[in-house]
Amino acid sequence: MDFHYADALTHLMGHVVKLYRHNVDLLLQDYDVFPGQPPLLLRLAETDGQMQKELARRIHVKPATLTVMINRMQKAGLVERRPDPHDQRVARVYLTEKGRRAADAVKEALRTIENRCLEHFSLEEKLLFRRLLKQMLDDLEAFRNEIGK
């Protein structure tokens, strides 16, 4: 039996994720918020003043990526960096007022879209869906560890 990528579940899922991000972006276009920034804004809204390494880990991004993102967001006035008083190596990141407003808009947008794209799901379906995703994640992580770091 042949393998057709166009029919693969992973392909379909990739398409969903892409369209999801595009929709988020459309709702946020008046807030100086760019496509990769919503997760970061949400994390900062939860816990302000985290160190970059920690932030990077939480949004599943490498520290080098975060450095550049934060440079841009600082320039846009969404966040600011303040040095840690006890350790000169670490830079802690804080939301500005504008950043806080943006984070609120992000929360609203995500709630809207998440509701919208799950509106035809029953509660059982949501739970099953989550369980299946979690299973995939575990299996993918196991596989990654097999084929080397």
Added chain:
Amino acid sequence: MDFHYADALTHLMGHVVKLYRHNVDLLLQDYDVFPGQPPLLLRLAETDGQMQKELARRIHVKPATLTVMINRMQKAGLVERRPDPHDQRVARVYLTEKGRRAADAVKEALRTIENRCLEHFSLEEKLLFRRLLKQMLDDLEAFRNEIGK
């Protein structure tokens, strides 16, 4: 009730897709194939000599993106461009021998990973999973059309 992005299904799904791509990449690192290229190679393996516009549509990418991708893949010797004899505007894209080998490796890698990350799914679960994803896709598309193209 509060909205926590970390618990959102869309967040989880994004994480799965990212890890999936990373695993594909790990399996393909000896073939001069870069992260965005597998879908393109598969499409060309199915139908060689497509015009760029059509290819772009099929892999869900803008024509401008494809131009740059193909430049790089041409430089890497994976594909080649040949002008269409009946329409001087269109450039048709063909796999080279190396490209065909790479496409085979991609097929093998995707099959492996897809099997691996669905190995704990029953047939019913796979079908349901697909149905739910399809539903999400439809709802997201409807929503995108609402908030303006």
Added chain:
DNA sequence: TACTTATCATTAGTCGACTAACTAAAGGAG
């Protein structure tokens, strides 16, 4: 204390993706 190692962050370079502005060829309307 001085040297070495580990940790946090940044820089440089590359690939993936997008938008906007542009070139060039093909097709139509008058």
Added chain:
DNA sequence: CTCCTTTAGTTAGTCGACTAATGATAAGTA
């Protein structure tokens, strides 16, 4: 036939993400 419009593709500039190499501070050890 000439002008206008549409269509295919490219270029330029930006953002997201990664790796590898570097700087700078902290912590551990001889």
